[in-house]
Amino acid sequence: MSENKTTVDSKQYIVKSEPYYEAVGDEITLYEAAYNARMPMILKGPTGCGKSRFVEYMAWNLGKPLITIACNEDMTASDLVGRFLLDKDGTKWQDGPLTTAARIGAICYLDEVVEARQDTTVVIHPLTDHRRALPLDKKGELVEAHPDFQLVISYNPGYQSLMKDLKQSTKQRFGGLDFDYPNAKIETEIITKESGVDETTAGKLVQIGHRARNLKGHGLDEGISTRLLVYAGQLIAKGVAPVAACSMTMVTPLTDDPDIRDTLNAAVQTFFS
Ligand SMILES: Nc1ncnc2c1ncn2[C@@H]1O[C@H](COP(=O)(O)OP(=O)(O)OP(=O)(O)O)[C@@H](O)[C@H]1O
Ligand SMILES: [Mg+2]
Structure with missing residues (x-):
């Protein structure tokens, strides 16, 4: 089994040019304060109202790498965290995008997190409390999050059914900002x-x-x-x-x-x- 020490170049995740974002209220200042506290954030609002654009803008503004993960119901914890892959030299560990974000100190944006199954969502728990760490159970490694790492999730309160809600223990790990269509x-x-x-x-x-x-x-x-x-x-x-x-x-x-x-x-x- 070969130890995977692939170093990811965080530069590839830097937002290169300023995304156009029109502020609607004081969301930029509030988000900055939340980032400074490394508080995990939940962005709530209807589809197409500017949540993703806002995160891109903030990542650019703060000069931090951004890793976006589109969630869906087939997504497993391994898709976030990583898995062993077989190659010609044997098995090799491949970090998932969440692990990469924690290692390089990126802002990790989980888009439409409610779509993911609850047993997938819970893997973010240790990263979103005082531990700021991600256990890679299969690999037997505990990844301490880089000091710059922050987790942001999005949520559309409108069409999501009661069946598809986040657990309170997930919700209560986040500060929130409401988004809506601008005036x-x-x-x-x-x-x-x-x-x-x-x-x-x-x-x-x-x-x-x-x-x-x-x-x-x-x-x-x-x-x-x-x-x-x-x-x-x-x-x-x-x-x-x-x-x-x-x-x-x-x-x-x-x-x-x-x-x-x-x-x-x-x-x-x-x-x-
Ligand atoms: N405040 C804003 N400033 C600049 N562009 C905006 C703003 N709000 C919305 N837009 C425009 O609307 C488009 C959709 O916004 P965005 O992709 O950020 O939506 P979203 O809230 O992430 O939607 P979804 O929940 O479907 O992912 C953007 O590509 C941009 O053109
Ligand atoms: Mg979006």
């Missing part, structure tokens, strides 16, 4: 900057977005995300007619219900016809 002025600015459309067009997209968000709980599970508004803007900036662009990004992906589609299309017509 109309800020969202218009985001659409303009991210898609290249003019401010008037961006403003119309935002207003359509607001109408659709009012349908949440009345036929729509989730309102239109900032991400989809950016998509609409990008198509318009590429020369697609606004009505077609809106229908491709703000109607078709969202619902198959003909009545709701009519309502959404009518909102689009109000602003672009």
Whole structure:
């Protein structure tokens, strides 16, 4: 059995250029304080409202490497922590992304953590309390987290069912920040900057977005995300007619219900016809 001493170059995880992030409140200062305390953080908010972008921005701002892990229900603890692999020289230990993050002092972002099974989620427990360590049971090693290491998880409170909730013992290891779609002025600015459309067009997209968000709980599970508004803007900036662009990004992906589609299309017509 060969001892794995592959050293990971933390530079490859550094966010190289400044991600565009428009602050909506005092989240940057609050997050900085949480990072300084190395407090694990949970970011809550609907899909496409800027959580991932915020973490990228903060990693860049703090000059720390960022390792993002998209969670899903098939994910096992070994996918996070690591496993022995067979190669021509025998077995070799391969660190998982969580272990790498703990070793190099990265900000480790577990996206959609609720999707993971609870027996997978518990592996983060020793890293998120005073121990700040990760036991690699199969390897018989205890990895002490690098002083810069911080764990951040995201959570969408909307569509996640009660069956898929985090255990209290997991929740109560985190400080939290709430995210939501930004107000109309800020969202218009985001659409303009991210898609290249003019401010008037961006403003119309935002207003359509607001109408659709009012349908949440009345036929729509989730309102239109900032991400989809950016998509609409990008198509318009590429020369697609606004009505077609809106229908491709703000109607078709969202619902198959003909009545709701009519309502959404009518909102689009109000602003672009
Ligand atoms: N405050 C913001 N500043 C800049 N861009 C933003 C902001 N909020 C949203 N966006 C835009 O919206 C898109 C979606 O944001 P992001 O990917 O961060 O969403 P998310 O909250 O992580 O969604 P999910 O829960 O689905 O992963 C970004 O790619 C960006 O274009
Ligand atoms: Mg995300």
